[in-house]
Amino acid sequence: MATRxxxxxxxxxxxxxxxxxxxxxxxxxxxxxxxxDGTWSHTYRVWACHGYRETGNRDVGFLRIERxxxxxxxxxxxxxxxxxxxxxxxxxxxxxxxxxxxxxxxSPVRWHLSSRFVGTEGEPxxxxxxEERARxxxxxxxxxxxxxxxKRQGSSRLTADWCLFEALQRLPFEKESHPVFDLLEGLSVLxxxxxxxxxxxxxxxxxxxxxxxxxxxxxHGALPYEYWLDERHRLVMVVSLSRAYVxxxxxxxxxxxxxxxxxxxxxxxxxxxxxxGSQ
Amino acid sequence: xxxxHSTQSVSRGMDRRAFLKTSGAMVLAGGGLVNSQxxxxxxxxxxxxxxxxxxxxxDTIAAGGCPHLETPAMDKLKNRGVSFSMSYTANPLxxxxxxxxxxxxxxxxTGVYVNGLPIRADIPNLGQWFSQYTDYETVYAGKWHVPKSxxxxxxxxxxxxxxxxxxxxxxxxxxxxxxxxxxxxxSSDRPFLMVASFLQPHDICEWLRLNxxxxxxxxxxxxxxxxxxxxxxxxxxxxxxxxxxxxxxxNEPALGKWDEQQWRYYLWSYYRHIxxxxxxxxxxxxxxxxxxxxENTLIVFTSDHGEGLGRHQMVRKSSPYDEASRVxxxxxxxSRIPANLTDNDHLVTGMDIVPTLCxxxxxxxxxxxxxxxxxxxxxxxxxxxxRYVVTEIPGNVGRVLRTQRYKYTTCVNDPVEQLFDMLDxxxxxxxLAPSSQYASILGEHRQLVREWESRLDVAPNVPNPNxxxxx
Numbered sequence: 001m002a003t004r005x006x007x008x009x010x011x012x013x014x015x016x017x018x019x020x021x022x023x024x025x026x027x028x029x030x031x032x033x034x035x036x037d038g039t040w041s042h043t044y045r046v047w048a049c050h051g052y053r054e055t056g057n058r059d060v061g062f063l064r065i066e067r068x069x070x071x072x073x074x075x076x077x078x079x080x081x082x083x084x085x086x087x088x089x090x091x092x093x094x095x096x097x098x099x100x101x102x103x104x105x106x107s108p109v110r111w112h113l114s115s116r117f118v119g120t121e122g123e124p125x126x127x128x129x130x131e132e133r134a135r136x137x138x139x140x141x142x143x144x145x146x147x148x149x150x151k152r153q154g155s156s157r158l159t160a161d162w163c164l165f166e167a168l169q170r171l172p173f174e175k176e177s178h179p180v181f182d183l184l185e186g187l188s189v190l191x192x193x194x195x196x197x198x199x200x201x202x203x204x205x206x207x208x209x210x211x212x213x214x215x216x217x218x219x220h221g222a223l224p225y226e227y228w229l230d231e232r233h234r235l236v237m238v239v240s241l242s243r244a245y246v247x248x249x250x251x252x253x254x255x256x257x258x259x260x261x262x263x264x265x266x267x268x269x270x271x272x273x274x275x276x277g278s279q
Numbered sequence: 280x281x282x283x284h285s286t287q288s289v290s291r292g293m294d295r296r297a298f299l300k301t302s303g304a305m306v307l308a309g310g311g312l313v314n315s316q317x318x319x320x321x322x323x324x325x326x327x328x329x330x331x332x333x334x335x336x337x338d339t340i341a342a343g344g345c346p347h348l349e350t351p352a353m354d355k356l357k358n359r360g361v362s363f364s365m366s367y368t369a370n371p372l373x374x375x376x377x378x379x380x381x382x383x384x385x386x387x388x389t390g391v392y393v394n395g396l397p398i399r400a401d402i403p404n405l406g407q408w409f410s411q412y413t414d415y416e417t418v419y420a421g422k423w424h425v426p427k428s429x430x431x432x433x434x435x436x437x438x439x440x441x442x443x444x445x446x447x448x449x450x451x452x453x454x455x456x457x458x459x460x461x462x463x464x465x466s467s468d469r470p471f472l473m474v475a476s477f478l479q480p481h482d483i484c485e486w487l488r489l490n491x492x493x494x495x496x497x498x499x500x501x502x503x504x505x506x507x508x509x510x511x512x513x514x515x516x517x518x519x520x521x522x523x524x525x526x527x528x529x530n531e532p533a534l535g536k537w538d539e540q541q542w543r544y545y546l547w548s549y550y551r552h553i554x555x556x557x558x559x560x561x562x563x564x565x566x567x568x569x570x571x572x573x574e575n576t577l578i579v580f581t582s583d584h585g586e587g588l589g590r591h592q593m594v595r596k597s598s599p600y601d602e603a604s605r606v607x608x609x610x611x612x613x614s615r616i617p618a619n620l621t622d623n624d625h626l627v628t629g630m631d632i633v634p635t636l637c638x639x640x641x642x643x644x645x646x647x648x649x650x651x652x653x654x655x656x657x658x659x660x661x662x663x664x665x666r667y668v669v670t671e672i673p674g675n676v677g678r679v680l681r682t683q684r685y686k687y688t689t690c691v692n693d694p695v696e697q698l699f700d701m702l703d704x705x706x707x708x709x710x711l712a713p714s715s716q717y718a719s720i721l722g723e724h725r726q727l728v729r730e731w732e733s734r735l736d737v738a739p740n741v742p743n744p745n746x747x748x749x750x
Contacts, residue, residue: 008488008491008531008534009488009489010488010489010490010491010492010535011489011490011491011492011494012489012490012498013489046449048443048445048446048449049485049489050444050445050485050488051445051484051485051487051488051489052488056444056445060443060446060449061449084443084449084450084453085443086429086440086441086442086443086450086453087427087428087429087430087431087441087442087443087444088429088430088431088441090431090440090441092440092453092456092457115456115459115460117439117440117453117456117457117460119431120431120441125439125460126464127439127460127461127464127465128439128440128456128457128460128461128464129460129464130456130459130460130463145463145569146463146464148569150569152565185452185558186452188562189452189558189559189561189562190558191554191558192349195501197499197501216499218499218501218502220348220349220551220554221349221551221554221555221557221558222551222554222555223448223486223548223551223552223555224498224499240448241448241482241485241486241489242445242446242448242482242485242486242489243446243448243449266431
């Protein structure tokens with residue numbers, strides 16, 4: 001029997017390596033009037049790597065972030081939509097509306113978050129649904145969920161992982177010291193002691209003419225995150241170990257296809273088992 | 280030689296006698312194990328939450344003394360209950376270990392001697408047993424792996440979330456969010472048995488494949504002063520079974536010819552993986568608290584197997600050394616189980632989980648348990664306990680027998696045995712087996728392995744079924 005050849009990737013994922021692995025071909029063109037502090041919408045394909053070049057790598061979902069500034073310019077709103085595809089075609093969808101301060105790290109002020117699951121045939125699982133409204137009060141977070149209100153530990157230097165997708169675009173491309181901050185991952189899990197650093201530029205491809213600027217983030221509760229932006233300060237790629245967010249206008253459709261593929265495979269296996277069982 | 284002996288537990292933190300005095304009445308009122316027949320649990324039974332991580336070594340909890348990470352959720356669990364320091368997996372590989380956790384039987388009995396095999400059909404899993412003999416709601420979220428890693432169909436359980444192979448960094452969040460949703464929305468007055476089975480820190484396997492090549496310089500220069508030191512037992516005794524040598528040679532550090540800095544960066548990265556899953560465990564603990572379930576939920580926290588951590592220059596799992604074989608096991612239930620105690624005396628195994636949960640649910644466990652209920656250790660002053668635990672080596676190619684003082688390893692078709700004095704040499708750096716001075720101790724441990732093996736009902740698909748029964 002022929003064995004499937006598998007080659008270890010061997011090195012950390014970079015924009016160049018992601019292109020080499022076929023994760024993307026071209027980056028989508030920026031909208032003509034794109035401004036980091038304006039109104040925009042970015043959709044990222046969430047791609048996961050198993051560590052081999054040939055097998056086990058796939059799209060697992062999409063993340064869309066939309067920014068809308070308020071009239072006074074003191075705050076802005078981020079609308080977040082994320083869908084992650086699970087084995088056998090189950091899925092989780094997150095929707096969040098976040099009001100953020102127009103400060104250096106886009107600190108969240110208040111938000112509404114909804115988490116919903118569907119089963120392997122796309123059926124809603126209402127028993128798993130979570131709806132949260134929250135607001136920051138000093139270093140605590142007041143959260144109302146399922147009609148009850150709780151106070152949770154926050155931080156006086158807080159931002160959120162999704163907020164950084166916005167804030168990074170407003171940072172200058174220069175080596176400067178950034179203050180340490182804490183991070184509310186998924187607007188719910190507190191990760192402490194994070195810091196950002198500018199790490200310089202790479203060309204894509206190495207001899208090409210697209211220049212990307214990188215930042216990295218280090219801190220507790222996360223592997224290093226690398227953020228890659230084009231020269232218009234548009235965040236085009238985010239990588240943390242085996243997971244990459246790559247700007248892709250077709251990401252939502254790709255996720256729908258992945259979901260269909262998972263469900264199709266699962267139904268085929270199920271029918272196969274049933275046929276086997278009835279013989 | 281008897282398997283059990285009587286031992287007086289010595290524990291830190293709250294004095295066990297004082298705890299037993301204050302909690303005794305409550306324990307009796309709660310009802311003990313009914314030995315003679317199976318009974319249905321009452322609706323007033325404690326809820327049960329079984330939290331399993333994947334590939335977590337025991338020395339990776341801040342409250343347990345690890346200075347290289349922050350683990351507020353695991354610290355809370357540790358402070359809430361009893362942690363066992365001599366806690367061994369039944370097999371340092373995912374599927375075999377999980378088959379033992381969910382059945383109370385050895386992997387050679389369940390038939391799951393390597394990854395990706397199903398549990399033998401005539402051995403019930405925990406969910407099936409609870410579904411049949413209790414009124415518990417049995418709920419499962421996350422990794423299963425006997426045989427499929429992630430599946431919506433696990434006998435005896437309502438699966439609320441599956442997961443994504445090889446991507447704990449993505450799917451663990453969904454596992455904890457699903458558990459949160461279940462806890463917030465449930466209206467049943469039946470108790471629940473919920474399994475939250477996380478994939479992290481298993482993503483260290485992806486890390487190894489994405490960091491095999493030694494870089495010219497550290498990718499994040501500011502980490503240079505923060506990397507953990509090499510472990511004290513980085514050096515090792517080369518007198519080891521061939522299977523270990525070959526395991527080491529196949530792994531990434533050997534392939535990439537790692538230097539000290541790369542080893543230390545690997546350690547730093549592994550600790551971040553632990554912190555990642557800690558946050559997800561924290562979400563569930565917070566939800567238990569916010570939904571009023573914290574006081575009446577028995578929580579068992581464990582991992583399927585450990586991680587090399589650079590000790591003996593090993594990464595990953597499968598080896599008989601303590602880094603791969605020793606796992607966290609923390610059990611807590613406010614007012615019923617002492618808080619903030621470390622049990623350094625009792626040898627325990629993942630196979631103890633099924634009989635323990637059955638005991639707390641008020642039912643007998645399935646027949647032929649190889650594990651023992653831990654409940655008497657929390658509630659009685661003197662308990663007859665086992666003298667040794669046995670860990671099987673993946674592929675059913677070896678046995679590791681741990682007694683209070685020694686650890687003995689033997690592999691099939693390999694003349695090299697290992698014997699370590701775990702009191703004088705807890706890092707397992709000097710193999711005493713070749714020394715004539717230890718011949719009688721070696722002989723005694725060989726005999727204990729034979730004694731253990733003679734009781735097992737090894738599954739027909741398992742190789743080397745009689746390898747350790749012979750004299």
